[in-house]
Amino acid sequence: MDAIFESLPQYWDGFLRTLFLAVVSGVIALLLGTLLAAMRVSPVAALRGFSTFYVEVARNTPLTIIFFFSAIVLPRLGVKFEQFEVAAIIALSSYTAAFVAEAVRSGVNSVPVGQAEAARSIGMTFAQVLGFIVLPQALRTVVPPLINIMIALVKNSSVAGAFFVLELFGYGLQLSNSRGDAVMWILIGVAFFYLLITVPLGLLAHFVERKVAIAR
Amino acid sequence: MTSVLYDVPGPKARRISLIGSVLGSIIITGGVVGAIVILSSQGIFNASRWEVFVNESAKDVWTQLGLGVLATLQAAGVAAIIAFPLGVALCLLRISLISWIRVPTQVVLEFLRGMPVVLMILFVLLVFATSPFVAVVSGLVLYNAAIFAEILRAGIQSLPKGQREAGLAIGLRSFQSRMSIEFPQAIRRMLPSLVAQLVVLLKDTSLGYIVAYEELLRKVKLISDLEPSLLFSAFFVGAAIYILINLSVSRLAIWIERRGTKKAAGGTAKAVETVDLELGTAGPK
Amino acid sequence: MKAFITRRKSLLVAAGAALALSLSACGGGTTTTPPVDKPSFAAGTTMEKLSQAGKITIGTKFDQPLFGQKGLDGKPVGFDVEIGKAIAAKLGITPDKIEWVETVSANREPFIEQGRVDIVVATYTINDARKQKVSFAGPYYEAGQALLVNKDDSSITKPEDVAGKKVCSVTGSTPAKTIVDKYAAELVPAANYTACLEPLRNKQVVAVTTDNVILAGYVDKEPDAFKLASDQTFTKEPYGIGLKKEDTVFRNWINDQLEAFAKDDTYKKAWEATAGKVIKTVPALPTIDRY
Numbered sequence: 001m002d003a004i005f006e007s008l009p010q011y012w013d014g015f016l017r018t019l020f021l022a023v024v025s026g027v028i029a030l031l032l033g034t035l036l037a038a039m040r041v042s043p044v045a046a047l048r049g050f051s052t053f054y055v056e057v058a059r060n061t062p063l064t065i066i067f068f069f070s071a072i073v074l075p076r077l078g079v080k081f082e083q084f085e086v087a088a089i090i091a092l093s094s095y096t097a098a099f100v101a102e103a104v105r106s107g108v109n110s111v112p113v114g115q116a117e118a119a120r121s122i123g124m125t126f127a128q129v130l131g132f133i134v135l136p137q138a139l140r141t142v143v144p145p146l147i148n149i150m151i152a153l154v155k156n157s158s159v160a161g162a163f164f165v166l167e168l169f170g171y172g173l174q175l176s177n178s179r180g181d182a183v184m185w186i187l188i189g190v191a192f193f194y195l196l197i198t199v200p201l202g203l204l205a206h207f208v209e210r211k212v213a214i215a216r
Numbered sequence: 217m218t219s220v221l222y223d224v225p226g227p228k229a230r231r232i233s234l235i236g237s238v239l240g241s242i243i244i245t246g247g248v249v250g251a252i253v254i255l256s257s258q259g260i261f262n263a264s265r266w267e268v269f270v271n272e273s274a275k276d277v278w279t280q281l282g283l284g285v286l287a288t289l290q291a292a293g294v295a296a297i298i299a300f301p302l303g304v305a306l307c308l309l310r311i312s313l314i315s316w317i318r319v320p321t322q323v324v325l326e327f328l329r330g331m332p333v334v335l336m337i338l339f340v341l342l343v344f345a346t347s348p349f350v351a352v353v354s355g356l357v358l359y360n361a362a363i364f365a366e367i368l369r370a371g372i373q374s375l376p377k378g379q380r381e382a383g384l385a386i387g388l389r390s391f392q393s394r395m396s397i398e399f400p401q402a403i404r405r406m407l408p409s410l411v412a413q414l415v416v417l418l419k420d421t422s423l424g425y426i427v428a429y430e431e432l433l434r435k436v437k438l439i440s441d442l443e444p445s446l447l448f449s450a451f452f453v454g455a456a457i458y459i460l461i462n463l464s465v466s467r468l469a470i471w472i473e474r475r476g477t478k479k480a481a482g483g484t485a486k487a488v489e490t491v492d493l494e495l496g497t498a499g500p501k
Numbered sequence: 502m503k504a505f506i507t508r509r510k511s512l513l514v515a516a517g518a519a520l521a522l523s524l525s526a527c528g529g530g531t532t533t534t535p536p537v538d539k540p541s542f543a544a545g546t547t548m549e550k551l552s553q554a555g556k557i558t559i560g561t562k563f564d565q566p567l568f569g570q571k572g573l574d575g576k577p578v579g580f581d582v583e584i585g586k587a588i589a590a591k592l593g594i595t596p597d598k599i600e601w602v603e604t605v606s607a608n609r610e611p612f613i614e615q616g617r618v619d620i621v622v623a624t625y626t627i628n629d630a631r632k633q634k635v636s637f638a639g640p641y642y643e644a645g646q647a648l649l650v651n652k653d654d655s656s657i658t659k660p661e662d663v664a665g666k667k668v669c670s671v672t673g674s675t676p677a678k679t680i681v682d683k684y685a686a687e688l689v690p691a692a693n694y695t696a697c698l699e700p701l702r703n704k705q706v707v708a709v710t711t712d713n714v715i716l717a718g719y720v721d722k723e724p725d726a727f728k729l730a731s732d733q734t735f736t737k738e739p740y741g742i743g744l745k746k747e748d749t750v751f752r753n754w755i756n757d758q759l760e761a762f763a764k765d766d767t768y769k770k771a772w773e774a775t776a777g778k779v780i781k782t783v784p785a786l787p788t789i790d791r792y
Contacts, residue, residue: 273573276573276574276575277573279575280573280575283575338607341608341611342607342608342611345611345615345617347617426605426607427605427607427608428563428602428603428604428605428608430603437564437692437693438563438564438571439573440693440695440696441564441566441570441693441694441695442570442572442573443722444695444698444719444722444723447695447696447698447699
């Protein structure tokens with residue numbers, strides 16, 4: 001138990017870095033994912049093809065390997081970051097974006113066809129139909145799965161600990177190595193800090209779900 | 217068949233779209249070629265980095281990788297087989313009408329969902345003194361059962377109320393209605409999400425490194441550790457194997473889903489999804 | 502169902518065959534002295550139990566160059582492994598009866614406490630926190646932390662020079678902690694040392710730090726790219742052999758064997774066959790800590 005309190009500064013530092021990675025990557029992934037989803041339903045065949053290809057590849061590659069490309073192969077291509085967090089954010093957001101795109105796409109599919117038809121019949125363009133009619137409604141069904149994706153993102157950020165960014169899980173490993181006598185407590189401490197982010201997110205998901213529930 | 221989101225493009229729009237597509241392809245291809253040129257100028261594609269996959273030690277390398285693949289599939293397979301029924305059970309408890317069953321289940325699910333899998337694997341090993349394999353499988357089961365339960369719950373709640381009401385009306389008990397009317401529909405409806413989660417499960421076996429479970433990625437790392445120059449080749453090969461396995465699982469899932477759609481005439485959400493998928497490949501005519 | 506069982510069986514057979522293949526592929530030269538023929542030990546001791554059973558489970562690292570590293574043939578090689586073999590030999594156990602289990606930092610103490618391994622020889626630094634959970638024989642080697650820098654970098658010669666600068670080491674390792682706690686470097690953690698070499702090459706970090714012997718291995722492989730910042734080490738890492746707490750008889754016995762190895766050249770041979778390929782001077786056995 002003492003081990004947790006003695007290590008609070010490290011936990012806190014790691015917690016903040018994990019939070020930072022998750023928030024920045026989360027925002028980028030949301031934007032990129034929505035864009036990919038829009039491309040997936042767009043009239044241009046090439047955009048649809050690209051989006052499908054991207055989502056398929058990113059979803060089927062382990063995150064560790066994506067990290068390998070962003071943190072080790074990219075610098076070899078001449079893209080060198082002063083801060084390794086950049087590489088981590090690139091990896092996390094490009095991976096998460098694929099999942100966001102899938103969630104948004106299934107949300108778009110859940111909007112009754114009549115909505116789009118009505119919008120079209122009053123003369124709206126593709127961008128207008130999507131932006132004003134379909135996406136806002138899709139969001140209702142998409143928010144709970146999106147929050148789940150964000151929970152996964154928070155936990156996935158632990159992979160950064162093996163790729164040059166010292167975050168919560170990396171601190172956990174370091175502490176458990178130096179405090180071999182209290183491994184159990186050290187890990188409970190790590191778990192606590194992760195739950196500090198993920199549980200509120202989960203509760204938020206349930207709350208939103210109830211708020212926007214559509215009676216069927 | 218056309219999408220309701222936009223008009224069938226006319227000749228002008230088609231021309232613009234074609235030019236854009238060609239330009240885009242050129243830019244992407246150029247980028248890839250450029251990357252390959254830069255990497256090969258640094259000797260990353262030199263034969264010396266790759267011959268280990270074909271020379272006299274190749275047998276050992278591929279044996280190691282093969283054992284890694286086997287370990288990955290084993291852990292993922294066993295975990296999936298246990299996690300799914302457990303997920304169904306958790307889902308039943310989670311949607312129970314009795315609050316003292318429902319609420320504690322929700323707390324447990326929330327906890328399982330919020331914990332990093334890698335920590336759960338480590339916990340199991342430390343607390344229950346298990347072998348690495350059992351620890352990896354347990355960690356994966358605990359987490360994925362919770363996710364399966366949530367997916368199924370979403371599926372059941374998306375069913376029209378009438379399904380359950382009809383079931384109860386013909387004299388089925390609540391549990392019977394759940395098992396014989398609601399779950400089969402929910403599973404079919406959520407199949408894409410369930411399979412996506414299966415792929416996540418497969419990839420998550422790589423978290424076994426924390427308890428030294430020698431799955432594919434761990435093997436890749438151990439090989440790359442032998443010689444700094446193997447770092448790139450080992451990871452490239454590892455990535456290729458992973459993508460191959462996962463794509464096969466995803467393809468299989470889409471095939472099952474298509475078959476399921478044909479059987480279940482008039483499946484709602486799924487029908488739309490299939491239309492969309494077909495559009496994605498065929499394009500507007 | 503029947504088809505399923507057959508398939509599963511064939512899968513298992515394939516797995517078994519693959520395993521046998523990887524085992525038969527090994528066999529490389531062993532330096533260890535032949536096992537003692539029918540050693541006798543007092544009844545009830547761990548030595549008696551192990552020697553009666555004719556097999557031993559040893560925990561070691563699989564990713565620590567020169568000390569414990571799993572080769573392509575699936576067998577671990579290194580100085581730790583040789584020490585483990587030598588101890589087994591004194592119990593009358595041949596190398597093929599040793600089961601090697603990978604221990605990583607998070608599972609070493611639990612594995613010893615649970616009896617999942619009999620001893621741990623895994624670049625395992627003796628310290629007081631660990632002594633509360635397990636006992637240590639030895640030390641059998643004293644490593645020291647050092648810095649690996651780019652060949653053309655002369656700005657770093659001592660650990661104080663990396664204060665406030667980025668230094669790469671393996672996530673959760675002891676050297677990683679030391680460089681931060683004592684020398685105020687900014688830690689850049691990586692999955693393995695090989696991965697650490699990349700940012701060093703790209704000058705995204707100024708140094709890579711871990712025990713001198715391991716770093717010497719990288720200098721040996723790429724003398725045109727890297728060098729050690731200094732021949733001096735700045736910590737003392739006494740490597741001990743971990744075993745069940747309070748098994749004093751077993752610990753004393755291992756300590757006696759270590760001293761014997763130093764006298765009869767077993768120690769020298771083990772070194773020369775492994776770490777000695779990089780560091781030619783054979784170290785002297787450190788004073789055994791018979792606490």
